[in-house]
Amino acid sequence: MATDPTSYKLNHSMLRVKDPKRSVEFYEFLGMKLIQKLPNPDAKFDLYFLAYDSPKAVSHANHWTDREGIVELTHNYGTENDPDYKVANGNQEPHRGFGHLCISVDNLQAACQRLEDAGYKFQKKLTDGRMRHIAFVLDPDGYWVEVIGQKQLEQTENEKETDVNTYRMNHTMIRVKDAEKSLAFYKDVMGMQLKRTSENEKNGFNLYFLGYGAPANESAPEGVSATADQEGLLELTWNYGTENDASFKYHNGNDQPQGFGHICISVDDLDAACARFDEKKVNWKKRLTDGRMKNIAFVLDPDGYWIEVVQNEKLKTRSNW
Missing domain, CATH: 3.10.180.10 (2,3-Dihydroxybiphenyl 1,2-Dioxygenase, domain 1)
Known part of the structure; x- marks a missing residue:
């Protein structure tokens, strides 16, 4: 199996949000469009994918996995009604990242x-x-x-x-x-x-x-x-x-307090790409074979930021997202 990294795309960046209605409204005001929503009621969270999608946009009408520059908003049910819920925006000490x-x-x-x-x-x-x-x-x-x-x-x-x-x-x-x-x-x-x-x-x-x-x-x-x-x-x-500085460390957004979640790379062949990452001796947060979700993996970068890896569905069909 072969994989060609030049065909990869930096697909999306994930942020946790308190109130999806307000957040989607903001990103739509910036001109983005909700191109995909993945509800997960059993796990009590929903994912909203927003991207530029006008005829003048770079990836107009593409499948969401065949794009770059998507913003993924993650909403955990109930946060919108919790007066104490607040994300870490990554720019305040001691949680910068x-x-x-x-x-x-x-x-x-x-x-x-x-x-x-x-x-x-x-x-x-x-x-x-x-x-x-x-x-x-x-x-x-x-x-x-x-x-x-x-x-x-x-x-x-x-x-x-x-x-x-x-x-x-x-x-x-x-x-x-x-x-x-x-x-x-x-x-x-x-x-x-x-x-x-x-x-x-x-x-x-x-x-x-x-x-x-x-x-x-x-x-x-x-x-x-x-x-x-x-x-x-x-x-x-x-x-x-x-x-x-041996003790210096950035906050990865997934340790408490949470905020930013990950960036995501979409690849030409998910199995082959993950095999290549194995050869490169990456640190895994989640291998394809871990847990119930067999269509995503997570690699850790040198600072502990999470990088999701998914299949570009235009290049090879794998998941019915």
């Missing part, structure tokens, strides 16, 4: 104004701080959603319209302890390519953007990310020096 989702938009100023007009709160507005080309809006659970532009700010400053059909679910950011180890893992084991690096020596951190598919757009204009037009990227944030 997951950082944010990121969407790229056609008109940064207009997109942010639209969100503000709708009453959504911001962690950082465009006008806050020195970085005027990014904003962070907060979803109903307090998860950060970065907003970046697909065009130069100067091109769009006088335009008042924004078309959500052109948006992209660009990337998911997680913090990593040891950049060298994490890069080796995502490149050599997961088969991703390093698309671009942003070094911030003055501030003591680097950003690494990895993913499948096309390389970065080297002709992107100044001030526009070379990967802004893509979906399903993984951003690794490395703060200098953490790799030398």
Whole structure:
């Protein structure tokens, strides 16, 4: 059996949510569409899969396993009525780990104004701080959603319209302890390519953007990310020096208090891919043969983040999701 990592997709990122009605409404306001719902009443949880699906979207009308840049929302029954229930958003000490989702938009100023007009709160507005080309809006659970532009700010400053059909679910950011180890893992084991690096020596951190598919757009204009037009990227944030601290550890989102759950890779042949991961001596959270669910596996990355592995149903039929 053979598997080709260049055919893999960074399919989705999972977040636990308190109230699915409010959360789905927020992501739909960002232009996403509920493309799949998997109810699990016996286990008392439901899964909601949202993605960009207009004719202008990258994966328009594809099966949900044959896409990149999906947001999976997990709702455990009853949390919406529990006044004490709160997720860990990954950005507060001592539970930092997951950082944010990121969407790229056609008109940064207009997109942010639209969100503000709708009453959504911001962690950082465009006008806050020195970085005027990014904003962070907060979803109903307090998860950060970065907003970046697909065009130069100067091109769009006088335009008042924004078309959500052109948006992209660009990337998911997680913090990593040891950049060298994490890069080796995502490149050599997961088969991703390093698309671009942003070094911030003055501030003591680097950003690494990895993913499948096309390389970065080297002709992107100044001030526009070379990967802004893509979906399903993984951003690794490395703060200098953490790799030398034996006691340092990021929160994986699945230990208490919970929040972010996992990223998910869809593969060409699930059995062959898992056999390859075995050859690479990965740490397993769940093998295909463990438990009742024989259609999913979970690999652990060097920081203990969970990576779900599922079959791309377009390439080979396996599950009746």
